[in-house]
Amino acid sequence: MKAQNRMTGGWRVAGLMGAAVTLLLAGCGGGGGGSETVVEAPPSSYTVAGTLTGLMPGTELVARDVTPGSSLPSLTLTENGRFQFDGLLYPNESYDIELLASNPAVSDGENRGQSPVMQRCVLQGMSAEGVAEGDADALGNLQIHCSGLFFLFDNQGLPVVSDGNPEGTRSLNVNEELFSGFFLSEGGVLFVTTGNNERHLWFSDGTPSGTQRVAGKNGELLDQLGWSWRTVGNRFYFTNNGLLWVAQGGSAMKVEGPEPGGVVASGLGGMASAGDWLYVISENQVLAINEGGQPLVLLGPDEQPFNASSCGMEGTGDQLYLTCHQGSMEGSWRLDAGESTVRKISSNSSFNNFHAVGALTFFSGYLPAYGRDLWVTDGTESGTFLFSTPNPDPAGSNPTNFRVKGNALFVRATDGVANKIWKFSVVGKTVSLSGPVGSGVESLALHGDSVFFSAPVSPGKPQVWASDGTPGGTYVVKTINPDGAAWPYALESVGDWLFFSAKQDDNGYAAWRTDGTEAGTVMLSPELCEDGAEVWAKVGDTVYYVMFNDEDHSLWKTDGTAQHTTKIAEWKGAADEI
Structure with missing residues (x-):
C-alpha cells in the first residue's frame, strides 16, 4: 500500500456554471423596424480544470470526489502541467474533493537519510470549502501545488518540519523530546516522544495545527507505550499497556486476537516483520498478522501451536527466523512469509543478524570452538552451516556491518589482527569470496x-x-x-x-x-x-x-x-x- 497524504475539503457548487451562452432576442417596435438586444444566459455546467505544480518524480496524485453518488470521475495525475476532469459540475450539487498524493519511494540500496519524505498537495487560490458562486474563471484555473516535507528535531530534541525553505521550517509545537524516528503513515507521519516518564505516540500532517497525540478510536489515551514498535506498509504497530495496537494516520485501534472479540497481549518477545506480515509473540505463541485479517497462530512441525516462550525473532526480506533458547523448541527456525508452519534449520540457537542474499541467508552464529563467525543457510537443516572462519582463534571473527547489494554481501570482520572487509558473491547457491580489504575498518x-x-x-x-x-x-x-x-x-x-x-x-x-x-x-x-x-x-x-x-x-x-x-x-x- 502506498503511503499517502490526504487533503479533504468540501466544494458546494451553487448557481449555474459554465461557458456563457449568448441569445439574440428580437425586440418589438413600430415601423416594422426592430433592434436586437443581447442577453447572456447564466451558465448551465462547468468543466473543472487547472494546473498542477511540484509533483515529485515517480509519484502520483489522485483527486476524487467522495460525495455519495457523485458523477465526477476520479482523476489520476502523474506529471505536472494542465489537467481537466472528465465530468461536469452542475448547479446546486455538493462536492467533497479529496487529494491523495503518494510519497516518493526509496530505491533498493539507496539510503536517503534519517527522515522519510512526505508529499503534501494543497489547493491554492480557492477555498477548499464554501460556495463556488459560479465563478467560471476560478473553477477553470484551479491551482494544486505539491511539496516534499521532511522531519527533524531541534537542539532540545523537539520535533520540527521543513519544506527546505527558511519560512517553511517550523516547530510542530510538541513540547516533548523525540524518542524515535519518523514513520510514514496515511496522510502524514507518526513519531514517539518521551515526557514525564511516559512515551506518547503522535501524528502530524506536516502542520503545527495538524499535529496531535494519537488516541484510540474510543478516545482512549495511549500513555503506556512499550519499548518496541514496527511498521509494515502504512501500518504502525506498537504496544500500549501490554496490548498490541495498530495506527494508521491519526487514529489507533487494538489488534484483534485469533478468537473473535479477543485482543493480542504482547510480551517481551518483541515484533518482527517479513514481507507484508507482522509477527508478534503473544502468550507463548507466534501470531502472524496481515492487513484486514484475523491473526494466524504459527504451527510447529507437529502441527500444534509453536511454543515460543524463550524465542527471539528477526525478519529479512520475506523470511522470518526464530531463535529459541530452551525447552522442546530449542534451536533456530525459519518461516517464509505467508506460510503457517515453521521448520527447523539448526539445533544451535546462538544466531542473529540475518541478511538474505539471493537464494541464501547469511548470519552471525556462535560455536564454543570457533567463537562468533559467519554462517549461511538455504532454509534447510542440511543446508545450514558455518561458512567462514577468518580468525582461527576461538574468539571468532565477529562479523558485523552486513551490507547487501544485489547478489553481493559485504561484511566487516576480524582476522585476529584487525577489522577488514570480505565480499561474498552469490549465484544460485554458490558463493565466491574475495578480500579481505582494508585494515582497521x-x-x-x-x-x-x-x-x-x-x-x-x-x-x-x-x-x-x-x-x-x-x-x-x-x-x-x-x-x-x-x-x-x-x-x-x-x-x-x-x-x-x-x-x-x-x-x-x-x-x-x-x-x-x-x-x-x-x-x-x-x-x-x-x-x-x-x-x-x-x-x-x-x-x-x-x-x-x-x-x-x-x-x-x-x-x-x-x-x-x-x-x-x-x-x-x-x-x-x-x-x-x-
Missing part, C-alpha cells in the same frame, strides 16, 4: 558497486577508502587531513554522491561528498561543527543535512556543489525560535 557504506569505508592509512590516521571487494580495486579516495586523522563517519549514499563527515584539520567536522574520485571529493561548506554532519533527507535533487554542535544544530541544503550549499535554519539555546 570502521564506518562503511555501499555506493554504486563499491563499498566505502573509514580506515587508517597509517596508525591513528583514518581516511576515506573505496573498494570493489578486491585488493587491487581498493584505494584511498582522498587524503582529507594530510597532517592527521580525518575521522570520517556518517557515510551515506544519496543519489549520485556519497556524503560523509570528516575533519580537514583539528578544528572541527565539515560535510563532504564524493563520487569515488579524488577530484570529485569536495567539502560542501567551510563552516565547521563539533559533532559532525549527517544527511537527513533527499527531496528531488536536493540533499538536506544537519550539522551538530553541543549547543546548537543547523540545517543545510545542497545539490552536491559547494556554490549551491546554503544554511536554511539554525537553533541556538533553549529559548531560541527557528
Whole structure:
C-alpha cells in the first residue's frame, strides 16, 4: 500500500456554471423596424480544470470526489502541467474533493537519510470549502501545488518540519523530546516522544495545527507505550499497556486476537516483520498478522501451536527466523512469509543478524570452538552451516556491518589482527569470496558497486577508502587531513554522491561528498561543527543535512556543489525560535 497524504475539503457548487451562452432576442417596435438586444444566459455546467505544480518524480496524485453518488470521475495525475476532469459540475450539487498524493519511494540500496519524505498537495487560490458562486474563471484555473516535507528535531530534541525553505521550517509545537524516528503513515507521519516518564505516540500532517497525540478510536489515551514498535506498509504497530495496537494516520485501534472479540497481549518477545506480515509473540505463541485479517497462530512441525516462550525473532526480506533458547523448541527456525508452519534449520540457537542474499541467508552464529563467525543457510537443516572462519582463534571473527547489494554481501570482520572487509558473491547457491580489504575498518557504506569505508592509512590516521571487494580495486579516495586523522563517519549514499563527515584539520567536522574520485571529493561548506554532519533527507535533487554542535544544530541544503550549499535554519539555546 502506498503511503499517502490526504487533503479533504468540501466544494458546494451553487448557481449555474459554465461557458456563457449568448441569445439574440428580437425586440418589438413600430415601423416594422426592430433592434436586437443581447442577453447572456447564466451558465448551465462547468468543466473543472487547472494546473498542477511540484509533483515529485515517480509519484502520483489522485483527486476524487467522495460525495455519495457523485458523477465526477476520479482523476489520476502523474506529471505536472494542465489537467481537466472528465465530468461536469452542475448547479446546486455538493462536492467533497479529496487529494491523495503518494510519497516518493526509496530505491533498493539507496539510503536517503534519517527522515522519510512526505508529499503534501494543497489547493491554492480557492477555498477548499464554501460556495463556488459560479465563478467560471476560478473553477477553470484551479491551482494544486505539491511539496516534499521532511522531519527533524531541534537542539532540545523537539520535533520540527521543513519544506527546505527558511519560512517553511517550523516547530510542530510538541513540547516533548523525540524518542524515535519518523514513520510514514496515511496522510502524514507518526513519531514517539518521551515526557514525564511516559512515551506518547503522535501524528502530524506536516502542520503545527495538524499535529496531535494519537488516541484510540474510543478516545482512549495511549500513555503506556512499550519499548518496541514496527511498521509494515502504512501500518504502525506498537504496544500500549501490554496490548498490541495498530495506527494508521491519526487514529489507533487494538489488534484483534485469533478468537473473535479477543485482543493480542504482547510480551517481551518483541515484533518482527517479513514481507507484508507482522509477527508478534503473544502468550507463548507466534501470531502472524496481515492487513484486514484475523491473526494466524504459527504451527510447529507437529502441527500444534509453536511454543515460543524463550524465542527471539528477526525478519529479512520475506523470511522470518526464530531463535529459541530452551525447552522442546530449542534451536533456530525459519518461516517464509505467508506460510503457517515453521521448520527447523539448526539445533544451535546462538544466531542473529540475518541478511538474505539471493537464494541464501547469511548470519552471525556462535560455536564454543570457533567463537562468533559467519554462517549461511538455504532454509534447510542440511543446508545450514558455518561458512567462514577468518580468525582461527576461538574468539571468532565477529562479523558485523552486513551490507547487501544485489547478489553481493559485504561484511566487516576480524582476522585476529584487525577489522577488514570480505565480499561474498552469490549465484544460485554458490558463493565466491574475495578480500579481505582494508585494515582497521570502521564506518562503511555501499555506493554504486563499491563499498566505502573509514580506515587508517597509517596508525591513528583514518581516511576515506573505496573498494570493489578486491585488493587491487581498493584505494584511498582522498587524503582529507594530510597532517592527521580525518575521522570520517556518517557515510551515506544519496543519489549520485556519497556524503560523509570528516575533519580537514583539528578544528572541527565539515560535510563532504564524493563520487569515488579524488577530484570529485569536495567539502560542501567551510563552516565547521563539533559533532559532525549527517544527511537527513533527499527531496528531488536536493540533499538536506544537519550539522551538530553541543549547543546548537543547523540545517543545510545542497545539490552536491559547494556554490549551491546554503544554511536554511539554525537553533541556538533553549529559548531560541527557528
